[in-house]
Amino acid sequence: MSADTPLMKEPDANAGADANANPPVDGSELIRFEHVTKRFGTNTVLDGLDFCVDSGKHVTLIGPSGSGKTTILRMLMTLVKPDEGTITVAGERLFPANEQQIRDVRKKIGMVFQQFNLFPNMKVLRNITEAPVTVLGLPKDEAEQRARDLLELVGLTDKADAYPTQLSGGQQQRVAIARALAMRPQVLLLDEVTSALDPELVAGVLDVLRDIARTTDITMLCVTHEMNFARDISDQVLMFDSGRVIESGSPERIFSDPEHDRTREFLSAVL
Amino acid sequence: MTWDWSAVGDFMPRFWDGLLVTLQALVVGSLISFALGLVWALLMRAPSRWVRWPVGMVTEFIRNTPLLVQLFFLFFVLPEWNITFSALTTGAIALGLHYSTYTMQVYRAGIEAVPAGQWEAATALSLPVRRTWTAVVLPQAIRRVVPALGNYVIAMLKDTPMLMTITVLDMLGQARLFSQQQFQFTEPLTVIGVAFILISYPASLLIRALERRLVR
Numbered sequence: 023m024s025a026d027t028p029l030m031k032e033p034d035a036n037a038g039a040d041a042n043a044n045p046p047v048d049g050s051e052l053i054r055f056e057h058v059t060k061r062f063g064t065n066t067v068l069d070g071l072d073f074c075v076d077s078g079k080h081v082t083l084i085g086p087s088g089s090g091k092t093t094i095l096r097m098l099m100t101l102v103k104p105d106e107g108t109i110t111v112a113g114e115r116l117f118p119a120n121e122q123q124i125r126d127v128r129k130k131i132g133m134v135f136q137q138f139n140l141f142p143n144m145k146v147l148r149n150i151t152e153a154p155v156t157v158l159g160l161p162k163d164e165a166e167q168r169a170r171d172l173l174e175l176v177g178l179t180d181k182a183d184a185y186p187t188q189l190s191g192g193q194q195q196r197v198a199i200a201r202a203l204a205m206r207p208q209v210l211l212l213d214e215v216t217s218a219l220d221p222e223l224v225a226g227v228l229d230v231l232r233d234i235a236r237t238t239d240i241t242m243l244c245v246t247h248e249m250n251f252a253r254d255i256s257d258q259v260l261m262f263d264s265g266r267v268i269e270s271g272s273p274e275r276i277f278s279d280p281e282h283d284r285t286r287e288f289l290s291a292v293l
Numbered sequence: 294m295t296w297d298w299s300a301v302g303d304f305m306p307r308f309w310d311g312l313l314v315t316l317q318a319l320v321v322g323s324l325i326s327f328a329l330g331l332v333w334a335l336l337m338r339a340p341s342r343w344v345r346w347p348v349g350m351v352t353e354f355i356r357n358t359p360l361l362v363q364l365f366f367l368f369f370v371l372p373e374w375n376i377t378f379s380a381l382t383t384g385a386i387a388l389g390l391h392y393s394t395y396t397m398q399v400y401r402a403g404i405e406a407v408p409a410g411q412w413e414a415a416t417a418l419s420l421p422v423r424r425t426w427t428a429v430v431l432p433q434a435i436r437r438v439v440p441a442l443g444n445y446v447i448a449m450l451k452d453t454p455m456l457m458t459i460t461v462l463d464m465l466g467q468a469r470l471f472s473q474q475q476f477q478f479t480e481p482l483t484v485i486g487v488a489f490i491l492i493s494y495p496a497s498l499l500i501r502a503l504e505r506r507l508v509r
Contacts, residue, residue: 099417129419139414143432152428153418205418 052077058107069265082252085262132202140186172200192223212244300480311467325389330396356394368459384456403434440504
C-alpha cells in the first residue's frame with residue numbers, strides 16, 4: 023500500500039492487490055478520454071469527447087440531463103463500452119482493452135450509485151467486507167477492521183449488523199460510500215448520489231463526502247444537481263452539453279462568470 | 294354402499310407403507326427438480342448458444358410431453374440399455390426431471406427479478422462473475438422463488454399416484470391392491486383422498502406464509 027492511497031488508517035502491507043498501483047498525486051494526469059463517442063441507437067450521447075482529470079482533483083460534471091455525464095462515469099466503471107475512442111486511467115488502457123486489463127484498471131475505481139445498490143442479502147458489515155475479502159484477498163478480521171473504521175467515518179458505527187432494508191436512504195448511501203472506499207480506489211465516481219434521497223437526508227451524505235474530499239487525496243468525479251455541493255468540493259467543473267464539454271474551469275469562475283450562453287442558461291435554471 | 298370402519302382398520306397398515314413411499318418419491322423428486330431446474334436455468338444464461346440451444350430443446354421436449362409417457366419410457370426403455378433402477382427410484386427421477394423443466398422457469402424469473410443495479414454494484418466492486426452469482430444474485434433470486442417452488446412440490450404430490458403405473462406401491466397403489474383383494478373400494482380411496490388433503494392444504498398455507506415473509 024503506498025503512502026498516497028486514501029484512507030490509510032493502518033499501514034498494512036496486505037492490501038497488496040494494487041501494490042503495483044503507484045498513483046501520482048502530484049497533480050499529474052490520471053484519467054484521459056480521447057475522441058470518445060457513444061451512441062444509443064440513433065442517439066449520440068457522447069460525440070468525440072476529449073477531457074482529462076488530474077490525480078487528486080475533485081471534478082464535477084454538470085449539464086442538462088441527457089448530456090452524457092452519467093455515461094462517462096458508467097464508462098469508467100466499465101458498465102458501458104464506448105463505440106469509439108480511447109480511455110486511459112493511471113497510464114493504463116481501459117478502452118480498448120482486453121478482459122485482464124479491464125479487470126486491473128477496474129480495481130482502481132469505485133462507484134457510488136444513485137440507488138445505493140447495497141446487497142440486501144448481506145448485513146452492512148459484509149456489504150463492506152465482501153469485495154476486500156474476495157477480490158483483494160484481505161484476511162477477514164482485517165477487512166472487518168477496515169469496514170468498522172469506514173463505518174466510523176460515515177457515522178454508522180452502530181449499524182454494522184443491520185440489513186440494508188432496515189436503514190434510511192441516507193444511511194444506505196453512506197454505507198455504499200464506505201463499501202466503495204473499502205477497496206481503496208484511486209478514483210471515486212459519484213453518480214447523483216443524493217438524487218434518490220429525501221431532502222432532509224441529503225445533508226448527512228454530503229457532509230460525509232465533503233469530509234472525504236478534504237481528508238483524503240482520492241480523485242473524485244461527480245455528477246450532481248447539488249450546485250452548492252459542487253461549488254463546495256470541486257476543484258474543477260465541467261459543463262456538458264450535447265455530448266461535449268463546452269466549458270470548464272474553477273467552480274468560482276463557472277458559477278459566477280460563465281462564458282458560454284448554454285452554461286448561463288443551465289445555471290439560471292438550476293440555481 | 295355402506296361404510297365399513299373395519300375395512301379402514303384393515304387398510305391402515307398398508308396405508309402407512311404407501312404414505313412412506315409417496316413421501317419418499319416426493320422428497321427425492323423435489324430435490325432433483327430443485328437442483329436440476331437451477332442447472333437448466335443457469336445453462337440457459339450461458340454465453341454460447343451451443344449450450345443454450347440444446348438445453349432449450351431438451352427442456353421444451355420434457356415439458357411438453359406427458360409425465361406418464363416419461364415414466365413408461367424410463368421404466369421400460371432404459372432397462373433395454375442396461376440401465377436399471379428400482380421402480381421407486383425411476384419414479385422419483387421421472388418426477389424430478391419433469392418438474393425441473395417447470396422449476397427452471399421459476400428460477401429464471403427469480404434471476405431476472407434481481408435488479409440490474411445489483412450486477413452493476415458487483416462489477417463496481419470487481420467481484421468475479423462466479424462470486425456475483427453465488428453471493429449476490431442467487432441468494433436474492435432463490436429467496437424470492439421459494440414459495441413458487443413450494444407450489445410445484447404440491448403439484449408433484451398430486452402427480453405421485455402416476456407412479457402406480459410402474460408398479461410403485463404408493464398410497465394409490467396400496468389402495469388399489471387392497472380393493473382388488475377385499476372388494477372394498479370406498480374406504481381405502483377415501484382414506485388416501487383425506488391423506489392428500491391433510492398434506493397439501495397445510496402445505497399451501499405454509500407456502501402462503503412463506504410468501505408473505507420472503508417476497509417483498
